[in-house]
Amino acid sequence: MKILKAFINREKIKYFDRISMVSSFFNSTLGNYSRIYSFSRVTDSKIGNFTYISHQCIINNCEIGNYCSIARGVKIGLGKHPTNFISTSPIFYSLVNPLKKIVSKSQKFTEFERTFIGSDVWIGVNTLLADGVTIGDGAIIGANAIVTKDIPPFAIAVGCPAKVIKYRFSEENIEKLLSIKWWEKDISELESYLNLFQYEVDDNVINNLINSIK
Template sequence: MFFNFFIPDFLKEYIYLTKLKMKFRSCKIYSFRIAKNVEMGKSVIIMNNAVVHKNCKISDYSYINSNTFLGYAEIGKFSSVGCNCQIGVPIHPSNYISTSPFTYGPNNLFDVPSFYEEFQTKTIIGNDCWIGSNVVIMQGVRIGDGAIVGAGSVVTKDVPPYSVVAGIPSKFIKLRFNQEKIDALMDLKWWEKDIEKIKEYKHLFISGDKWYFNMK
């Protein structure tokens, strides 16, 4: 403990980042601001200064871009999260005498144990989602598989699979595909298959907007 006191912060950060890289060997991690009990799948990418809070889960082949904050969230496979996003952000009590954490949180003014949990409801981002930069997604919101959230949006309600939403607060813009194509994708659930099986669908992924015709 005495020796620890004299280790410069930058060196502590480097050591912790090295431990993270060793723990998640298949991943590319560039931020030390990741809690110890985070679950991470294969080939995940976490960019500089991203914050991943405790109890978060990030599944295979998803990435979190720079300066994004994950409060209490689960992210599916093959999802892309842009820069400067706030996902599963902390909440404050609106029915207490005060909304300030100095009155109810850790190290409060009254020297009593914290009696309010800022992270109460998990935010779920599905598989193959695209979350644009500067997006805020409130606690407890569920983003369906294949959905797109436009840059700068504030998402306060669930987003259906394969839909596009944008705005403050976010509003439904359109479906990415017609219902027949969405049903086909939800039935295929390609992201749940192992990598070798996904590679067998190469002809779909490289056929651009003609993918549906090549499914038949």
């Protein structure tokens, strides 16, 4: 019965046609047309519109924007331990720990911080995001990366720890895209100039997009 409850609850039933039956979904919201695939776990999170969470992901205490692509095996919000205390064991600083033994009389360390992921973000396979980081709009995180610091908008970051290796567009065009925030527009409006989303970006594409949205 406990196993069954882990996969079936009121929140999940609300989105039953967009969440795999073998994924768990608790205290979270799922935006329009977004999907969660098999064997993933989403807890205490907010997921925007047109975003997918692929197979075997763990998403905890996180806000994810619109049009995001979260690949298989991505893990977000796993918690952290203090590195400057005498011990890293939660028994000494946490009121909730897997050992079921409470020594500390109060919570002495923030184990879980909210993670923020902007819109139109692509996170590659098996990437790990440390608690509390912010991933800017339009960023790309390469597969198997470990992200320990904030990633700027439209940056491409790879490695362990993840480092920015380049930006998707020129600084001027990034500023223009951030100013119009196309990802906040209604999909019916975007469909009217769909062709602009189907070619490599240059100054003309950006300017045409700006003029269309205005």
